[in-house]
Amino acid sequence: MNIYEYFELLFTDYTLRTITLGTAVLGAICGMLGSFAVLRKQSLLGDAISHAALPGIALAFLITGAKDSNILLIGALVSGLIGTFWIRGIITKTHLKTDTALGLILSLFFGFGMLLLTFIQKQPNANQAGLDKYLFGQAATLLEKDVFLMMIVTGICLFILLLFWKEFKILLFDADYTKTLGFNTRFIDILITFFIVLAIVLGLQTVGVVLMSAMLLAPAAAARQWTNRLSTMIVLAAIFGAFSGVFGTAISASQNNLSTGPVIVLVAAVFVLFSFIFSPGRGLLFREIRFRKNRRDLELQKTLQFMYGIAQTHENISHPHAIKILNNFQGFTRKTLQKLEEKNWITLSGQQWAMTAVGYKKAKNLYNQQEQDD
Amino acid sequence: MTSPQIEIQLIAIVVAVACAIPGVFLVLRKMALISDAISHSILPGIVIGFFITQDLNSPLLILLAAITGVITVILVEAIQKTGLVKEDTAIGLVFPALFSIGVILIAKNANDVHLDVDAVLLGELAFAPFDRLLWSGIDLGPKSLWIMGSILVITLMLLFLFFKELKVSTFDVGLSSALGISPIVMHYGLMSVSSVTVVGAFDAVGAILVVALMIAPAAIAYLLTSDLRKMMLISVGFGVLSAIVGYWLAHFLDASISGSITTVLGVLFLLVYLFAPRKGLLSVLYRQRQQRTEVSLITFLLHLTNHSEESERHINHLNEHINWQKVRSKTVLDLAEKNNMISITNDVVSLTDKGKEFTDLALEYIMTNKDEKIEHMKDDFFLFRG
Numbered sequence: 001m002n003i004y005e006y007f008e009l010l011f012t013d014y015t016l017r018t019i020t021l022g023t024a025v026l027g028a029i030c031g032m033l034g035s036f037a038v039l040r041k042q043s044l045l046g047d048a049i050s051h052a053a054l055p056g057i058a059l060a061f062l063i064t065g066a067k068d069s070n071i072l073l074i075g076a077l078v079s080g081l082i083g084t085f086w087i088r089g090i091i092t093k094t095h096l097k098t099d100t101a102l103g104l105i106l107s108l109f110f111g112f113g114m115l116l117l118t119f120i121q122k123q124p125n126a127n128q129a130g131l132d133k134y135l136f137g138q139a140a141t142l143l144e145k146d147v148f149l150m151m152i153v154t155g156i157c158l159f160i161l162l163l164f165w166k167e168f169k170i171l172l173f174d175a176d177y178t179k180t181l182g183f184n185t186r187f188i189d190i191l192i193t194f195f196i197v198l199a200i201v202l203g204l205q206t207v208g209v210v211l212m213s214a215m216l217l218a219p220a221a222a223a224r225q226w227t228n229r230l231s232t233m234i235v236l237a238a239i240f241g242a243f244s245g246v247f248g249t250a251i252s253a254s255q256n257n258l259s260t261g262p263v264i265v266l267v268a269a270v271f272v273l274f275s276f277i278f279s280p281g282r283g284l285l286f287r288e289i290r291f292r293k294n295r296r297d298l299e300l301q302k303t304l305q306f307m308y309g310i311a312q313t314h315e316n317i318s319h320p321h322a323i324k325i326l327n328n329f330q331g332f333t334r335k336t337l338q339k340l341e342e343k344n345w346i347t348l349s350g351q352q353w354a355m356t357a358v359g360y361k362k363a364k365n366l367y368n369q370q371e372q373d374d
Numbered sequence: 375m376t377s378p379q380i381e382i383q384l385i386a387i388v389v390a391v392a393c394a395i396p397g398v399f400l401v402l403r404k405m406a407l408i409s410d411a412i413s414h415s416i417l418p419g420i421v422i423g424f425f426i427t428q429d430l431n432s433p434l435l436i437l438l439a440a441i442t443g444v445i446t447v448i449l450v451e452a453i454q455k456t457g458l459v460k461e462d463t464a465i466g467l468v469f470p471a472l473f474s475i476g477v478i479l480i481a482k483n484a485n486d487v488h489l490d491v492d493a494v495l496l497g498e499l500a501f502a503p504f505d506r507l508l509w510s511g512i513d514l515g516p517k518s519l520w521i522m523g524s525i526l527v528i529t530l531m532l533l534f535l536f537f538k539e540l541k542v543s544t545f546d547v548g549l550s551s552a553l554g555i556s557p558i559v560m561h562y563g564l565m566s567v568s569s570v571t572v573v574g575a576f577d578a579v580g581a582i583l584v585v586a587l588m589i590a591p592a593a594i595a596y597l598l599t600s601d602l603r604k605m606m607l608i609s610v611g612f613g614v615l616s617a618i619v620g621y622w623l624a625h626f627l628d629a630s631i632s633g634s635i636t637t638v639l640g641v642l643f644l645l646v647y648l649f650a651p652r653k654g655l656l657s658v659l660y661r662q663r664q665q666r667t668e669v670s671l672i673t674f675l676l677h678l679t680n681h682s683e684e685s686e687r688h689i690n691h692l693n694e695h696i697n698w699q700k701v702r703s704k705t706v707l708d709l710a711e712k713n714n715m716i717s718i719t720n721d722v723v724s725l726t727d728k729g730k731e732f733t734d735l736a737l738e739y740i741m742t743n744k745d746e747k748i749e750h751m752k753d754d755f756f757l758f759r760g
Contacts, residue, residue, distance in 0.1 A: 043463040044407055051582075090647065093658050096401075099462075100593050103406040104643065107586035111636020114582070118630035135495070136477070210414065210495070214470030221459050221467060257481045262474035269471040276458055284456060 006250045015140070016253065022142040022150060023245030024263060026203050029154045031219030031241025032161070033199045035234045036192050038220040039172050044099075045084070046212035048106040049201045052083025054113025054209055057134050058120060067131075069146060069205060076134075076201040083109050084193055110209070137208030139249065139260035150202055157195050161234075168192060169230055207261035218268035219244060220338040225279035244268040301366055303336055304345055308363030320352040378503040385502050385519050386635065389575045390587050390613030392526040395533055396568040397588030398606050401596060401760050402544050407462070408565070411450065411469040412443040413572045413581035417476025419443070420573070425483075436521070436573045443569030444562070446472060459641045497580025499621075499631040518578040523573045529567055540564070541602055583632035587613055590639040597650040610641060664759055668704045668752060675715065675733040678725050689721045712758045728755070 009016050035048055055078035060075025083105045090101040117131060133141060162169065167188045172177045174363065179185050196216070203212050223236035248264030277285050303326075310325065311317045323337070337353065340346045345359030355363075380398045400406050419442025423435030453464040456633055507514045514520070533540070543550040543560040550557050568588070575584045591609035599605050620635030627634065648655050681687060689707070707723070710716045715729030725733065739751065752759070 038459070038463055041460055041462060043460065043466045047466060059643050062640050089655070094597060094647065094650075094653055096593055096596060097404045097406075099406040100401050100403050100589060100596075103410055103585060103589040104593050106410060107582055107589060108640035108643065110582050110638055111586050112640055113633075115627070115633030115637050116628050117622075118633055119627055122628050210473060211470050213466050214474075217463055217466040218470075221463050225458060258478060259481055262477040262481075265470050265474040266478070269467065269474075272467060276453075276456065282458055284458075293744070 004313050006254050016249075017145055018143050018144050019139050019253075019260070020246055020249045022067075022147040023139055023206060023249045023260065024242040025147065025150045025154055025245075025246030026206055027215065027219065027241030027243070027264070027268075028238040029150070029157060029241075030203060030215045031223065031237035031239070032234050033157065033196050034194075034216035034218075034220035034241070035223065035230070035237045036168070036172065037160060037196055037216055038224060039230075040192075042196075043217050044102050044213065045087070046196065046200055046216035048087060049080045049084055049197050050204060050209045050212035051113075052109035053077070053080040053201055054110055054134065055079050055116055056113075057131065057204075058113050058116035060353045061120060061131060062116065069143075070149070072134075073149075073201055077197060080197045080201055081194070083195055098302060103313040107160050133208075135208055136204050136205050136259065137204065137212075137261040138208065139206045139252075142206060146205065153198060153202060157199070160191065160195065160224065164188065164191065172230070177285060211261050214265045214268060215241070215244075218265070222268070222271040222275040225275040225282050228281075240268070240271050244271060257264040258347065300336055300339060304340060304359060304363045305366060307353070307355055308360065308366075311360060311363075316352045317360045318347075318356065320349065320354040323351050323353055326353075379621075379625075381503040381519065382499055383618055385516060385522060385578055386499060386617035386621055386631070387614050388522045388526055389579055389584075390591070390617040390635075391610050391736070392522055392529055392571050393575065393584060393587035394591045394609040394613040395529050395606065396564060396571055397592040397654055398602075398609050399540060399564055400568060400588060401592040402602075403564075406589045406592075407465055408447060408450075409568055409572065410585045411446055411465050411622050412565075412569050413576065413584050415446040415469040415472035415476075416440070416442050416569070416573050416576065416581075417473050418479060420477075420576070421476050421479045421483075432710065432725065433521075436570065439576075440566065440569040442472070447562075447565045447569075486566065486640060495581050497576060497578055497583060497632050497667055499579055502578045521574050522578065525571055527679075532563070532567060536560070536563070579632045579635070583636055584648075585666040586636040586639055587616075590636075590643050591616070594639075594643055594646045597646050597653045612639075616642060667702075667705055667709060668759070670702065671709055672736050674706050675708065675725065675729060676737065678716070678723060679730070679733050679737075684722050687723045689718070689723060711760065714758055715755075 006016070008326075009213055011017070034046070037043055043370035056077070056079025057072045058075075060072050061078070064071050087101045087105050090096050090104070091098055096104075119169075120131065167178075167183055170181070170183070171185060171188050171192075175185060180186075200212050200216065202212060203215055207215055219237040219241035220233070222240050223233045227233050244264050244267040248267045249260055251267070252258040252260045252263040275283070281288055306326065307321075310321060311319070317351055337346070337348060340359070341348050344356060345362055346353050346355050376702040383483045397406075397409070400409055419439035420435065423432070423438035426438070427435050429435065441658050450461070450464045453459065453468065454461045459467070462718040503516045504519045505517045507517045507520050539550070539555045539560060541555065543555055543557045547557045550560070571588075572581070572584045575587075577690075579587070591612040592605070594612050595605040595608035598608055616638040620638040621631055623638060624634035646654065649657075651657060678687060685691065707718075710729070711718065713728075714726055715732060716723050717726055718724075732751070735751055
């Protein structure tokens with residue numbers, strides 16, 4: 001099946017529609033909440049939480065014996081939250097740093113989860129197969145009710161986001177000020193963290209433990225490059241996330257042997273790369289162009305300044321001089337001279353140049369701004 | 375114990391020691407998560423190496439994969455240098471992308487590759503003794519033992535050769551550049567060693583256990599000591615302990631060995647986190663409570679010096695005036711009385727000479743607010759701590 005067939009089938013095929021809708025909603029909610037994670041410099045918290053959710057899934061299965069995805073998700077949520085608060089405890093109460101705390105919780109919880117999973121596999125219970133889909137995710141196992149759950153959570157999340165918009169925003173940018181204004185920062189903080197954990201847990205079934213952090217980060221990191229406004233960033237991140245979901249599903253469905261999770265992550269990575277290079281304000285390409293333009297302008301001005309120094313010594317400022325006398329000064333080429341003439345700062349005739357009144361005035365006031373500053 | 379059992383434990387111990395050494399420096403340099411990133415992003419390196427060599431234990435594959443690890447570090451730093459995103463975001467973007475490429479490479483060539491993503495991430499120590507190194511027909515022991523053994527020997531050699539350089543560049547980058555030790559060389563040296571260790575160990579114990587074995591023993595040791603040498607010894611000790619206990623736990627539960635080693639590390643960390651003598655949670659909470667009481671005491675004494683009228687110094691007045699709960703005022707009063715700083719007559723509190731002296735010094739401290747003088751002062755004056 002190629003991509004065109006995929007989009008034709010999208011409206012008729014039940015499975016394809018469910019999966020696409022699921023990944024799109026997931027991408028949107030992850031992008032939305034990921035913006036907060038990125039701006040709060042908690043990017044890797046997502047990675048730690050998604051790993052920390054694994055033992056919860058295994059324990060929920062061990063206790064209930066049922067493979068109902070909702071129960072497993074609650075298990076994942078609880079263990080993800082325990083992991084998050086333990087990380088916070090380690091950071092605030094001991095001298096271990098954030099990175100160590102994240103790495104510790106990530107690997108220790110995941111290892112414990114693996115112990116439980118292998119333990120479950122040895123149990124005489126035919127029901128246990130399929131738990132390992134949470135490791136790498138299988139979008140194909142998404143059911144309509146899973147997508148429904150995702151949409152409900154997204155709805156609640158959106159509602160809370162709008163309700164606490166100003167609190168979230170102020171906490172994000174100035175936590176101390178928020179506290180002095182009398183907001184309950186602890187509550188807002190826990191609320192944001194709770195929703196981030198929730199989004200991660202929802203995504204486990206689709207993209208898996210290992211790649212979940214990228215779902216959270218990549219759309220937000222891409223959106224950050226295009227705007228300096230929080231609201232725009234969140235909307236953009238949601239759009240990027242949803243599109244990564246749809247394109248990723250499309251590509252993986254149109255090829256054999258391509259699991260959805262990694263493809264979605266790679267599509268999101270392409271979004272990030274594109275944004276890094278081509279965003280007008282912060283992008284590398286435009287930054288380089290601006291940088292070069294500034295350098296050229298500076299060189300032009302340096303040449304003008306040098307000429308000004310020569311012209312100053314003559315009574316008639318438009319007295320022509322040989323180009324040769326500029327030779328001591330390395331900053332000019334034939335091209336810069338022509339540029340200067342284009343700007344009407346000098347006139348060129350043969351091997352001689354002469355300063356115009358405009359150029360003289362310009363050169364005189366070149367550093368005026370700085371003089372005023374002093 | 376049968377011979378494969380001994381061999382498995384031996385491999386686990388060697389891996390634990392080989393991981394603990396770079397782990398200590400990663401934790402101290404606040405780069406613990408780099409080990410996580412490397413452990414994931416070596417996947418494409420392993421896959422490509424496997425296409426070329428067709429042997430998971432070939433040194434060429436290890437080299438290729440280790441280079442991928444170093445490339446990860448370089449990529450992360452390059453992205454960070456653009457200033458477009460913060461360091462942690464850069465890490466979080468690079469390794470899932472590389473990991474995804476690895477997963478897709480495996481999936482697209484699933485038919486000709488006997489390589490499994492699960493195996494790379496989780497490893498299976500139980501199978502390690504079956505892959506043996508044969509040299510002109512003589513059985514020399516498990517291959518992974520030889521590989522990890524040589525990595526350990528090289529790591530140890532580098533450690534002894536460059537111990538003081540590593541130490542100075544870890545704790546004081548400025549001083550190390552001034553002394554002519556390039557922090558960049560040390561940084562990439564450490565990254566290369568970590569990368570090689572991760573790659574060497576992934577086959578035996580899996581990528582996640584490598585991360586656990588690097589970070590957890592070092593974090594445990596860091597909670598117990600502030601001396602670099604001791605920290606290294608303690609972390610090696612905990613690594614070895616968890617390897618042995620973990621093996622027997624797995625044996626008993628019939629579950630994954632790497633998972634159970636990690637779990638043992640987790641339990642050990644939890645214990646140390648709670649009960650470590652000076653830096654553990656309980657001791658920190660105790661100290662915080664103590665300091666809170668002592669700060670209240672100083673506030674209370676200052677209040678007494680400021681007010682000579684009896685109504686302000688009446689015991690019942692304290693509750694409402696300083697707005698303390700009853701329990702707290704009682705604790706503070708008891709502490710002050712035990713330390714002979716106040717005397718109580720007819721429910722009216724007055725400062726003793728010692729109390730006055732202490733209050734004056736405390737006031738001076740508050741005005742000048744230099745260093746941690748107050749701790750010495752407390753030692754001088756207090757018979758009992760809060």
